[in-house]
Amino acid sequence: MILKDEEFGEVVVRKNPLSKGVKFSVSTSGRLAMSVPSGTSEFLARRFLKRNRELIREKLPLADPTAQRARDAKKKILMRQAREYLPYRLEYLAKLYGYEYEKCRLSHANTRWGSCSSNRTISLNIGLMNVPEVLRDYVIVHELAHLNHMDHSEAFWAEVFRHDAKYKEHRRRLKGFSPGV
Numbered sequence: 759m760i761l762k763d764e765e766f767g768e769v770v771v772r773k774n775p776l777s778k779g780v781k782f783s784v785s786t787s788g789r790l791a792m793s794v795p796s797g798t799s800e801f802l803a804r805r806f807l808k809r810n811r812e813l814i815r816e817k818l819p820l821a822d823p824t825a826q827r828a829r830d831a832k833k834k835i836l837m838r839q840a841r842e843y844l845p846y847r848l849e850y851l852a853k854l855y856g857y858e859y860e861k862c863r864l865s866h867a868n869t870r871w872g873s874c875s876s877n878r879t880i881s882l883n884i885g886l887m888n889v890p891e892v893l894r895d896y897v898i899v900h901e902l903a904h905l906n907h908m909d910h911s912e913a914f915w916a917e918v919f920r921h922d923a924k925y926k927e928h929r930r931r932l933k934g935f936s937p938g939v
């Protein structure tokens with residue numbers, strides 16, 4: 759459950775069957791998180807929040823909710839752009855180079871640009887919309903080559919090279935960007 763709070767922004771409420779009381783913490787994104795006993799209603803959760811407002815303010819290193827909202831808005835825009843672009847670019851390059859994949863997924867992991875799973879699903883990070891097109895294409899070609907080689911062997915890199923002769927440079931340049939949004 760998510761509570762919208764004037765002061766703290768979106769508060770993530772997790773129900774924990776083992777917990778007897780309420781615990782406040784900070785999630786990885788800097789949001790306020792609460793752990794409550796499983797039967798807790800929204801009304802009750804709000805009351806806990808209200809009662810502990812002072813304590814939370816003093817004790818927890820929360821991110822500024824305005825910054826959080828700005829980040830969420832940016833992510834939404836990026837997701838929309840990615841949805842209108844990445845699946846089509848993937849399809850285009852796959853056709854061009856003769857690959858067949860099963861599905862395209864969009865991700866927003868913080869650590870990887872893309873992945874290719876054994877069931878031939880290719881995941882592409884929406885953060886790719888923030889990098890130059892040649893680097894985007896390099897990531898797509900990299901994942902397509904994984905359809906034939908599920909490793910980073912010499913044969914794999916030789917295949918990447920066939921579609922992107924400058925892949926070494928592209929790989930290096932990509933390190934200057936972060937996939938996290």
Ligand SMILES: [Zn+2]
Pocket residue numbers: 900904909910
């Ligand atoms: Zn790889």
